[in-house]
Amino acid sequence: MKEQGFFQSKKGKTVIAVVAIALAIIIPLMMDNNIIFTQNKYFYVLLCLIGIYTIVTSGLDILFGYTGQISFGHAGFFCIGAYGSVLLSHTQWGLGKATGYVLTPILSIFIAACIAAAVGALLAIPASKLVFHFLSMLTIAFNQIVYLIANNFSWLTNGSIGITSVPAVTLFGISFATTTSKLKYYYLVLFFVVVFLLVKTHIVNSRVGRGLIAIRENPTAANGCGVNVAKYKIMSFAISAFYVGFAGGLYVHMIGFISPDTFVQNTSVIFITMLLFGGSGNLVGPILGAAVITIIQEGLQFLADYRMLIYGIVLLLIILFQPQGIAGLGNTISGAVSKRKRGAANG
Amino acid sequence: MSTFISLLIGGLVLGCTYGMLSLGLSLIYQASGFMNFTQANLLMFGAFVCYQFFGVWGLPFVISLILSVAIMFGVGCLIERLVIRRLVEKHAKNVYVVLSTIAISIIIENLAMLIWNSRQHYFPSIFSGSSSVKIGSVSVGKESLLCIVVALVAMVALHFFLNKTKFGTAMRAAAMNKTAASCMGINVNRTISMTYGIAAALACLGGILIAPKMTAYYQVGNQISMKSFAGAVIGGYGNIYGAIVGALFVGLLETFVGAYISSAYKELIVYGVMIVFMIVKPSGLFNAKVYE
Numbered sequence: 001m002k003e004q005g006f007f008q009s010k011k012g013k014t015v016i017a018v019v020a021i022a023l024a025i026i027i028p029l030m031m032d033n034n035i036i037f038t039q040n041k042y043f044y045v046l047l048c049l050i051g052i053y054t055i056v057t058s059g060l061d062i063l064f065g066y067t068g069q070i071s072f073g074h075a076g077f078f079c080i081g082a083y084g085s086v087l088l089s090h091t092q093w094g095l096g097k098a099t100g101y102v103l104t105p106i107l108s109i110f111i112a113a114c115i116a117a118a119v120g121a122l123l124a125i126p127a128s129k130l131v132f133h134f135l136s137m138l139t140i141a142f143n144q145i146v147y148l149i150a151n152n153f154s155w156l157t158n159g160s161i162g163i164t165s166v167p168a169v170t171l172f173g174i175s176f177a178t179t180t181s182k183l184k185y186y187y188l189v190l191f192f193v194v195v196f197l198l199v200k201t202h203i204v205n206s207r208v209g210r211g212l213i214a215i216r217e218n219p220t221a222a223n224g225c226g227v228n229v230a231k232y233k234i235m236s237f238a239i240s241a242f243y244v245g246f247a248g249g250l251y252v253h254m255i256g257f258i259s260p261d262t263f264v265q266n267t268s269v270i271f272i273t274m275l276l277f278g279g280s281g282n283l284v285g286p287i288l289g290a291a292v293i294t295i296i297q298e299g300l301q302f303l304a305d306y307r308m309l310i311y312g313i314v315l316l317l318i319i320l321f322q323p324q325g326i327a328g329l330g331n332t333i334s335g336a337v338s339k340r341k342r343g344a345a346n347g
Numbered sequence: 348m349s350t351f352i353s354l355l356i357g358g359l360v361l362g363c364t365y366g367m368l369s370l371g372l373s374l375i376y377q378a379s380g381f382m383n384f385t386q387a388n389l390l391m392f393g394a395f396v397c398y399q400f401f402g403v404w405g406l407p408f409v410i411s412l413i414l415s416v417a418i419m420f421g422v423g424c425l426i427e428r429l430v431i432r433r434l435v436e437k438h439a440k441n442v443y444v445v446l447s448t449i450a451i452s453i454i455i456e457n458l459a460m461l462i463w464n465s466r467q468h469y470f471p472s473i474f475s476g477s478s479s480v481k482i483g484s485v486s487v488g489k490e491s492l493l494c495i496v497v498a499l500v501a502m503v504a505l506h507f508f509l510n511k512t513k514f515g516t517a518m519r520a521a522a523m524n525k526t527a528a529s530c531m532g533i534n535v536n537r538t539i540s541m542t543y544g545i546a547a548a549l550a551c552l553g554g555i556l557i558a559p560k561m562t563a564y565y566q567v568g569n570q571i572s573m574k575s576f577a578g579a580v581i582g583g584y585g586n587i588y589g590a591i592v593g594a595l596f597v598g599l600l601e602t603f604v605g606a607y608i609s610s611a612y613k614e615l616i617v618y619g620v621m622i623v624f625m626i627v628k629p630s631g632l633f634n635a636k637v638y639e
Contacts, residue, residue, distance in 0.1 A: 070442045072449070126626040133382040134584075134625055136445055137576055141618045144573055152611045265569070269449060276446070305461065312453030319447045320433060 024190055028183060044182035046298055048254055050291045051189035052247045055196050057274045057286035059243025064272075065280030066204060067236040068216030069127070073139030074271050076146035077116045077241040079263035081248025083150060083157060084112025086258050089167050094156065105169040109249030116245025117238040124237030128230045143268055150260040162259025169253050176253075185254055192250065196243060201283060203239065212236055244271075266308060270297075273315045279325025288326055352485045354606050355599070360491045360560065362598025363498035364390075367553030368575030369582065369590035370505065371546030373635075376585040377522045378542040381441065384448045385426065386550050387572035388455040391565060393419045393551025394470070394558040395459050402471050402563075412555055416548045423547025426451060427540045452568070460565040470558040494556040501552060502591055505545075509587075518542060574601065574614075577621035583631025592632060 028047060056078065063069050087094025088108035096102040103111065123142055127135050150157050157163070169176040169188065176185045203209050211232045214222035223229050252258050270293065278289020300307050318325065368386050375383045393415055400411035430451065434444050473493065479486040509515040521528040521538040529535045554567075561567055574597050582593025597617055605613040624631060 064442075068442075070445070126622075130625065130629070133376075133441070133445060134580075134629065136382065136442075137573075137580070138622065138625055141573060141577075141622055145615060145618050148615050152615075266453075269453065272446065305465075306457070308453055309457035309461065312450050312457060316430070316447060316450035316454065319439070319443050319450065320430065323439065323443060 021190075021194060025187070028186055044186050045254075046294065047186050048182070048189050049251075049298075050294045051186070051193045052251050052254070053271075053274060053290035053294055054193050054287050055247040055250070056244050056271055057278065057290045058196060058200050058283075059240045059247070060271055060275050061280050061282075061286045062200060062203065062212070062243070063236050063240035064275060065282070065285070066209065066216060067212040067233060069233060069236065070136050071139040071237075071240070072136050072265070072268050072272065073141075073143035073146075074240075074244050075263045075265065075267035076139075076143040077120060077244040078248040078251070078267065078271075079146050079150055079260075080116040080119055080241075081109070081112045081245030082252040082258055082262070083248075084115050084245070085109045085249035086163055086166050086252055087156070088112060090163060090165075091167075093158065093163055102167075105167055105249075105253050106171055109169075109246060109253065112249050113242050113245035116248070117242035120241025121234050121238040123241075124234040127237065128233035140265065140268075143263075143265055147260055147263055147265075150263060157260070160260055162257060162261075164257050166252055166256045166258060168256070189250055189254075192246070196246070197283065197287075200243075204283075208232070208235065269315075270311065273311055273318075275325075276318050276323070277314065277325055279327030282327055285325050285327035292326070349485045350606075352482065353487065354602055356482075356485075356487050356491055356495075358599035358602035359595065360494045360557070360598070361602060362578075362595035363495050364553045364557040365571065365575045365578045365598050366498060366502070366591045366594035367549045367556075368571070369579040369594040370502065370587055371549045372575065372579045373582075373585050373587045373590040374542050375546050376579075377587070378518065379431070379435075379522075379539050381431070381444050382448070383543075383546070384445065384572070385452045385455065386546065387575060388452045388459075388568035389419060389423065389547045390550040390554035390557075390571070391563075391568035392422075392455050392459055392554075393547075394554030394563050394567065395463050395468075395565075396551070397555045398463075398468055398470055398558065398563040402468070408473050412552075415555065416551050419551035420544040420548040424540045424544040426547075427543035431543070432536065432540075456565055456568055463563070463565065465565060468563040470563050472559055488559075490556075490559040494560075497552065497556055501549065505549075505587070514538075514541070573621075574598075574617055577617050580621050580629075581624050581631055583633035583635030586631065586633040586635040589631050589633030589635055 028044065056074070060071065060074055063071055085105065085108045088103045088111060089105045090096050091102055102108075123138070127138055130138060151160055153159075169185070171188070174184070176188050204212075211222065211227045214225065214227050215229055215232055219229050274289040274293045275286060276289070277293055278287065279285030296310075297307065300310065303310070322329065368390060371386050372383060375381060396418055397411050397415040400406045400414055401408055406414075430447050431444060434447060472490065474489045479488050480492060481487075507515075509519060517528070517533045518538045518541065520531065521533055521535045522542075525535050528538075557567075575594065578594030578597040579590045580593065581596055582589030582591065597620075600620065601613050601617055604616050608616075
């Protein structure tokens with residue numbers, strides 16, 4: 001029997017989460033005041049990216065880790081969220097160009113994420129009937145279509161040139177412009193990361209979450225137990241798309257520039273790599289995956305040409321040897337140790 | 348009329364190239380029940396290998412072609428032996444097998460970029476001397492005709508291989524029912540490995556034949572990957588005759604939409620048709636069995 005330690009219990013997990021959030025708040029603050037490390041502005045961008053990709057990966061996890069549906073097209077939702085938010089909040093493009101009125105960025109991000117969720121639900125209606133290999137193809141085609149629209153509909157998106165000077169987020173009179181203070185934007189991202197992760201925990205532990213897991217384990221049995229499989233799959237797609245769309249909005253208001261190149265098929269593969277690397281079907285995995293892969297990605301900037309090759313190799317090695325990701329590494333090691341112990345006892 | 352004929356030839360050339368890929372996709376799906384996202388990048392890699400032999404080292408074309416097809420056959424078998432079979436033996440979820448082919452595809456694409464750099468390489472013309480043939484009033488490049496002829500020959504040869512030879516029958520038997528086939532003394536692992544090899548060899552052949560037209564370029568695979576899938580889906584995924592018909596349809600559709608409507612929308616339309624087929628008629632034109 002495996003004994004349940006303090007850190008496995010619900011109370012222990014809450015303590016860990018609170019400590020992690022506190023550290024995430026305090027450490028950058030200390031850095032900003034030169035208490036530890038040096039003051040390197042780029043570091044905040046990295047932290048923001050980790051936060052944004054954590055939201056993306058958690059959203060993907062709801063679809064892949066909990067419902068067992070694969071998507072190779074989540075960059076498409078990322079694109080819808082990003083472009084949607086820009087077109088709703090930019091004075092010279094989209095809504096601003098057509099009517100002269102624009103939305104404040106945080107509202108535009110929210111609405112763009114809702115649009116992404118609606119598109120996700122629409123995509124899921126046929127997708128919920130498809131077997132997995134058609135699903136992977138459908139999502140790739142979806143990604144390609146979104147990319148082609150962003151690239152070819154120049155009247156709407158300015159084509160491959162992209163849109164510059166995306167407005168900064170302003171909330172309650174506080175400006176979160178990344179040109180002046182990246183630290184403030186980091187706290188904004190952190191706030192949303194915490195909110196999205198709490199919502200995810202809530203979803204996963206609810207009736208809906210149990211339904212999703214039932215579908216992952218055996219759709220036929222789930223159907224037999226009264227789970228409305230099609231409805232839950234659509235829901236899962238929509239929630240997942242909302243997460244990713246929202247992250248897309250946060251991303252574009254941080255970078256301040258948007259072009260279709262960000263949303264190619266490779267981006268979807270990177271999202272999947274993050275999820276698998278961290279470990280799917282739990283809370284910590286997506287955070288770990290997003291953090292490690294983002295750091296690798298930025299750390300390997302000087303290896304620009306080799307980067308995708310390294311992704312490919314990492315992905316392949318994980319699939320072959322560690323399908324649970326690094327969050328499952330502890331289990332694998334303890335499993336191997338106990339196996340050896342047992343072997344020694346028997347032999 | 349002459350525009351129409353040259354467009355028709357262009358569409359057929361594209362369709363034949365997609366057909367070589369769709370054939371491989373359907374063969375693999377029939378034999379093992381998996382999708383293979385590596386196929387299009389194997390085409391690109393095969394074209395590069397032939398470019399190395401023929402364009403850089405100056406070997407005769409026929410020898411370079413045979414060598415590169417043989418090498419790619421080996422690569423296909425290796426991929427099955429080293430990755431796919433290991434995953435199947437571990438009882439990994441289907442999703443992981445699909446993901447592994449995507450990972451391999453990324454690796455192959457970037458290896459090609461590192462070996463042959465990221466520029467487009469001009470593939471030398473296969474025939475010396477006058478490079479076009481007159482059909483009526485239209486002059487057609489010899490390479491285009493060669494592409495169509497070789498593709499058709501390869502398809503017919505595959506048909507006879509599968510239906511008339513002992514090994515082909517074994518492959519079909521293994522695809523139909525693995526347990527029963529292995530009870531009859533068929534080495535199922537070997538037939539599946541061979542299937543991956545044949546698929547890779549077909550992709551390589553397609554790559555070499557289209558290379559004079561599309562140049563040898565590391566992103567060729569990405570450009571045509573989804574379209575070969577569209578061909579296979581429209582024809583009926585897992586049916587090799589359907590794959591050919593579907594791929595020819597996609598090639599012609601793309602060419603004519605590009606010429607008469609707008610080249611910006613040709614891909615959107617191809618993907619749209621594919622999605623409509625997936626939703627309305629997932630078994631495709633040839634009623635393949637796609638639901639498990």
